[in-house]
Amino acid sequence: MLRVQLYKRRGDFTLDVDFCAPVPGVTALFGRSGCGKSTLISLIAGLLSPDQGRIQIDEDTLLDTTRHLDVDARHRRIGVVFQDARLFPHLSVLDNLRYGAKRLPRGAPAPIGFDDVISMLGLGALTARRPHQLSGGEQQRVALGRALLAQPKLLLLDEPLASLDLARREEVLPYFEKLRDALAIPIVYVSHQFDEVLRLATRVVLLEAGRVRADGELATVSRHPALRDIVGPDAVGAVMSGVVDGTDDAGLTRIQVGDAELVVDELAPPGQRIQIQVLARDVIVAASRPTGLSVRNAVSARVVSVTPDVGRAVLVELDIGRTSTLLARITARAAQELELESDKQVWALIKAVSLRGHVFSAPGR
Amino acid sequence: MLSPAESEALFLSLSVAARSVLFNLPFAILVAWVLTRTRFTGRTVFDAFVHLPLVLPPVVVGYLLLVLFGVRGPIGGWLYHSFGIQLAFTSAGAALATAVMSFPLVVRSIRLSLDTLDRGLEDAARTLGAGAFDRFVSITLPLIAPGILAGAVTAFAAGLGEFGAVITFASNIPGETRTLPLALYTALQTPDGDALAARLATISFLLGLAGLLVAEFLARRLRRMLGR
Numbered sequence: 001m002l003r004v005q006l007y008k009r010r011g012d013f014t015l016d017v018d019f020c021a022p023v024p025g026v027t028a029l030f031g032r033s034g035c036g037k038s039t040l041i042s043l044i045a046g047l048l049s050p051d052q053g054r055i056q057i058d059e060d061t062l063l064d065t066t067r068h069l070d071v072d073a074r075h076r077r078i079g080v081v082f083q084d085a086r087l088f089p090h091l092s093v094l095d096n097l098r099y100g101a102k103r104l105p106r107g108a109p110a111p112i113g114f115d116d117v118i119s120m121l122g123l124g125a126l127t128a129r130r131p132h133q134l135s136g137g138e139q140q141r142v143a144l145g146r147a148l149l150a151q152p153k154l155l156l157l158d159e160p161l162a163s164l165d166l167a168r169r170e171e172v173l174p175y176f177e178k179l180r181d182a183l184a185i186p187i188v189y190v191s192h193q194f195d196e197v198l199r200l201a202t203r204v205v206l207l208e209a210g211r212v213r214a215d216g217e218l219a220t221v222s223r224h225p226a227l228r229d230i231v232g233p234d235a236v237g238a239v240m241s242g243v244v245d246g247t248d249d250a251g252l253t254r255i256q257v258g259d260a261e262l263v264v265d266e267l268a269p270p271g272q273r274i275q276i277q278v279l280a281r282d283v284i285v286a287a288s289r290p291t292g293l294s295v296r297n298a299v300s301a302r303v304v305s306v307t308p309d310v311g312r313a314v315l316v317e318l319d320i321g322r323t324s325t326l327l328a329r330i331t332a333r334a335a336q337e338l339e340l341e342s343d344k345q346v347w348a349l350i351k352a353v354s355l356r357g358h359v360f361s362a363p364g365r
Numbered sequence: 366m367l368s369p370a371e372s373e374a375l376f377l378s379l380s381v382a383a384r385s386v387l388f389n390l391p392f393a394i395l396v397a398w399v400l401t402r403t404r405f406t407g408r409t410v411f412d413a414f415v416h417l418p419l420v421l422p423p424v425v426v427g428y429l430l431l432v433l434f435g436v437r438g439p440i441g442g443w444l445y446h447s448f449g450i451q452l453a454f455t456s457a458g459a460a461l462a463t464a465v466m467s468f469p470l471v472v473r474s475i476r477l478s479l480d481t482l483d484r485g486l487e488d489a490a491r492t493l494g495a496g497a498f499d500r501f502v503s504i505t506l507p508l509i510a511p512g513i514l515a516g517a518v519t520a521f522a523a524g525l526g527e528f529g530a531v532i533t534f535a536s537n538i539p540g541e542t543r544t545l546p547l548a549l550y551t552a553l554q555t556p557d558g559d560a561l562a563a564r565l566a567t568i569s570f571l572l573g574l575a576g577l578l579v580a581e582f583l584a585r586r587l588r589r590m591l592g593r
Contacts, residue, residue: 042488045488072491073488073492074495080492082489086485088490099503103499147492147493
């Protein structure tokens with residue numbers, strides 16, 4: 001368990017956070033720019049000193065201001081991948097990769113092998129080059145390799161994709177997924193892009209103006225009102241975590257989510273954990289099980305709450321069994337006509353083709 | 366091609382300028398680092414003090430050196446009595462005077478590259494396990510090399526021509542402190558010295574030009590190495 005408690009004042013800005021992250025696992029630090037994410041990363045890495053605080057990885061205390069303990073950044077063994085890669089321009093890719101490895105204490109365990117990193121990140125063809133001869137995506141892969149080869153106990157990724165265009169992001173993201181599934185290192189992933197969080201993380205710490213607004217499993221935090229404010233109305237939707245059951249006779253993948261079953265047009269082998277976001281605007285609420293519709297997913301649900309949303313819409317929270325929840329955005333008029341209120345039984349309809357699943361190869365925690 | 370007196374002056378100029386640069390660099394790097402990376406009271410005064418040789422008449426610098434480093438001066442006396450080192454009226458003294466005069470140039474140049482250096486790179490090195498000195502040697506120094514080089518070349522070229530401070534502190538001794546500009550000045554003071562003065566001026570001109578070309582060439586190579 002990574003435990004972080006930090007307090008730091010900097011002019012008008014106050015950072016005051018307290019959160020835990022599972023080890024191993026990916027925890028996303030999510031928030032708007034300026035909410036203190038980068039300051040928090042610098043504090044965890046030891047590049048900044050807090051006014052008060054405590055950082056602990058399992059039994060290992062890296063910082064405890066009450067005991068005047070502050071392990072220097074160079075001894076913390078926390079790998080950092082910065083937004084701007086920060087490769088050393090005067091060194092070749094190979095020397096960049098070896099920089100941290102060379103400085104490991106003698107006899108320190110080095111479970112992450114050089115060749116494994118090279119092949120996992122596809123760096124074989126790049127080693128002789130100079131950083132300025134690399135594309136943005138390649139630079140981030142090298143930076144990631146360099147951090148890994150310093151044998152970190154924790155990996156901090158500070159918006160590693162923010163400076164890349166969409167195509168480059170798609171090129172680098174699979175490497176992060178591979179890394180997450182292959183290594184037992186805890187990862188803290190900072191981002192202001194919710195789709196990255198959805199693809200990579202299982203836990204989210206939601207930061208707003210230097211404070212933790214929500215903290216927990218992605219499925220829980222995805223229903224938090226504060227998240228809605230950050231991602232905007234179009235991206236609002238419950239995140240659910242399910243396990244692949246198999247494929248149906250039409251070739252669609254069946255996913256068990258709580259007590260319900262959803263089909264998606266996505267290829268994934270049975271047994272794998274999959275994370276799905278169901279956008280609120282894609283969900284239809286029906287009073288009875290409909291017939292003669294193209295929609296593939298009809299899930300029996302119980303209304304939990306109806307809250308005002310943007311414009312003339314309301315947001316309906318639906319319980320689909322075993323703590324799984326859906327969010328549906330419908331017009332207030334529709335909610336009135338269906339007489340939606342707490343505990344009413346309804347059907348939630350979701351088109352299979354509007355669902356995107358993200359596969360987590362590692363066994364679900 | 367060159368008369369013995371000419372080649373002597375040329376060689377002496379090169380040697381004095383080169384020694385002044387070598388003497389300069391470690392202090393200039395240190396001072397530039399202190400001025401960019403530290404905050405302390407009196408920093409502005411210290412900064413002004415470093416830049417003084419740029420605005421003071423060279424003769425004043427030579428005079429101050431004579432007061433401090435002369436055999437009866439507080440530092441010069443100590444050096445002379447403890448180690449038998451005499452700086453005033455020697456070529457080492459000429460190198461010292463030249464070094465003091467070009468010091469601000471070197472500091473400026475190094476400071477400029479320290480200012481533009483991305484400190485994030487040093488942070489990255491720190492998270493990778495590099496200590497302060499290690500970071501300075503493995504990251505900072507190579508990345509400010511173009512600035513150090515530019516400063517060194519400028520100081521060398523300027524050092525070839527340092528006149529006022531050298532003649533005041535080290536005098537005009539043939540074979541010891543009579544560098545190119547001093548030899549030129551002496552030639553101008555001598556009847557029939559016009560031809561010699563013209564030749565010495567030409568040598569100075571060619572030397573300066575060569576220095577600047579070499580500097581440009583080296584700077585380009587370094588930039589290419591750093592990928593800029």
